[in-house]
Amino acid sequence: MIAYVTVGANDIARAKEFYSTILPALGYGLEEGPEGLSYALPAVPGQSPVSPDFYVKPTFDGHAASAGNGSMVAFEARNQKQVRTLHAAALAAGGSCEGPPGFRAAYGPRFYVGYLRDPQGNKIALFSSNPNEPGRDG
Template sequence: MIAYVTVGADDIARAKRFYSAFLPALGYELEEGPEGLSYALPVQPGQSSALPDFYVKPPFDGRPASAGNGAMTAFEARSQQQVRDLHAAALAAGGSDEGRPGFRDSYGPRFYVGYLRDPQGNKIALFSCNPDEPGRDE
């Protein structure tokens, strides 16, 4: 089980604008501290934790942050419409398009996805596999 994901950012204010454009709509709550941003899902009664957490922080080694080649973090949305809405919101909040929302031939017929880069260059996917919505071939 993945407990948390951390991405580096040199400009925390820009990163906050980008990630706060879509993570709260997916249920994540933000905590800010001197070490950066912590987005976490709320813990439900009787539940020990709601994983994974997502952290945005300056690199611990003090060198500039960089995006990992081939690294990507994916967030699941509730619907294809939410993927489109959150993709647009993230673009408006300083992200860049890495692939507009839609179906991809190389993935399953229900995998609807949009790709972004955050202001630091980290790759983000927003996807939905909602079985109640039409698939690629329907």
């Protein structure tokens, strides 16, 4: 199980504007600290925390942050409408489009996805495969 994912950012304020348009709508809470942003799903008292957490931090070594070629973080939305809404909000918050929301022929018939780059260049996917919604072929 993945416990957490961290992406680097040179401009934490821009990163906060971008990620705060997506992650709270998916249930993540935000804690800010001197070391950056920590987004986590709420823990139910008496139960283990829900993973993974998502961190946006300056680099540990002090060098400029850079996006990983071939790296991507995917967040699951509740439905296709939420994918579209969050994709548009993230673009308005400084992201760039890497592929508009829609079905892709290479994936299953219910996999609805939109791709973005955050202001730092990290690739993000927002997807839904809700079985209660129409699929690519219907």
